[in-house]
Amino acid sequence: MKVLVPVKRVIDYNVKVRVKADNSGVELANVKMAMNPFDEIAVEQALRLKEAGGAEEVIVVSIGPAQNQETIRTGLAMGADRGIHIEASHDIEPLAVAKLLKAVVERENPGLVLVGKQAIDDDCNQTGQMLAALLGWAQGTFVSALDVAGDKAKIVREVDGGLEHLEIKMPAIVSVDLRLNEPRYASLPNIMKAKKKPLDSLTVDDLGVDIKPRLTIVKVEEPAAREAGIKVADVKELVEKLKNEAKVI
């Protein structure tokens, strides 16, 4: 079985984002970018499946500008076998991403697609579910344990009330949550090796998908800043303030 892992290039999670002065979006120039942390977990899971003999090939795919090839190389340095880059602008919507991924799935016929549960920039939490819908496949979302056995997979999902165990039919889309695994770091020799691994480039036209945006961003603003309050000297003062000033207890 092949495993396909879509990886997104996002602003590094340590960076404090700034809204552009013209309110059209957030500042991306000269900002440190990285692979979406959830996607690192997805790549790691694909590699573990392969190492355990459950997959033959791990393919990472990224949709976005030319720099997304760096994100693909990160996946290859972790151990993925080959990459596919689909050239598009950075602001492509999840529905369009899902349609492009569907076209890739139809070309590659993977038995499993591992996506991140959400991208930490737009926080949409949509792409995997949309791809599952378009393919008519089962979806396992927010997954913290995965066990593939033949034409079924046992999954554990992180839900509001705790954990939920499901069995899903393969092929399937699985969206990964934080506690599925701890992703490996790429070693220097593997980073060097990754440079020679195959990386195909495709265009949106090659795949024949309409990616016209459906939503219009009217404006992007900074939220109202929260003012820092005061330091209290001790627990007594804290309780007194909560009772008499804030009146919340």
Place this chain on the structure above:
Amino acid sequence: MSILVFCDHDNGQFGAATLNAVSAAQKIGGDIHLLVAGDASGKIAAQAAAVSGLAKVLVADGAEYAHGLAENLAPLICNLASQYSHILAPATTTGKNIMPRVAALLDVMQISDIIKVDDANTFQRPIYAGNALSTVRSDEAIKIITVRSTAFEAAAAEGGSAAIETISNNGDSGLSFYVKSELSSSERPELTSAPIVISGGRGMQDGANFAMLEKVADKLGAAVGASRAAVDAGFVPNDYQVGQTGKVVAPDLYVAVGISGAIQHLAGMKDSKVIVAINKDDEAPIFQVADFGLVADLFEAVPELEKELG
């Protein structure tokens, strides 16, 4: 214009976040219908009919709807879609699982996690862990929306008398199968709707020490939450996690104990009315958002707090 709201429930209990989604629908304006899909969900349907402001409750009953499986629910919702201008669901794990599947089947973009309704086509939603707010407009014939419950008051659970109408089933997709749940049971209030939340972080050092927070929580009628670091370390279960990738809370009082205040944690609690931070590091970023900061060792401060509360 009619609006369909998806009712989140677990067949036993009516999900409180549904009431916030109803109130978001009221802001959009129009006839509001609530869809209750479940297995023997008559009790839920009766509760739904009592919610104020609903024109109709639609009930789909069948074993295939017992566990909120997206593969079975999305086609059911899609069959109803032509009658509606908007379909809303609370941004719970159930809503987040199902609605993108609905949107893709209808070939429309979903608007995730809205916090404000500007008009029937325009909505505000947080991006980048709430560090930016994006106003988006959809000109599509139908809007598929998930609603952040902390951003909308709950609609009244009583006072309504909506008509209940049974609709036909779609059958089982045969794609996914429910096995079992491991739900955290707690006598304390639910994290996302509790008026007071007390959360512990890595500074708690181990799971047993959370008993200190629980004692305070019991005195205050509070829910107990945690940072990701505390969940990852196994101190508490996953459903305690507050933050960008966990639960979003906005209680009257949020007490952060041994939590540094990473942006991913702040994303889940910075809309709380009053924030208290207890941390031994006076430079911890949590103090930048705290109304009342106490620089202290939590192992002394928390037991003292419990005593002070009497």
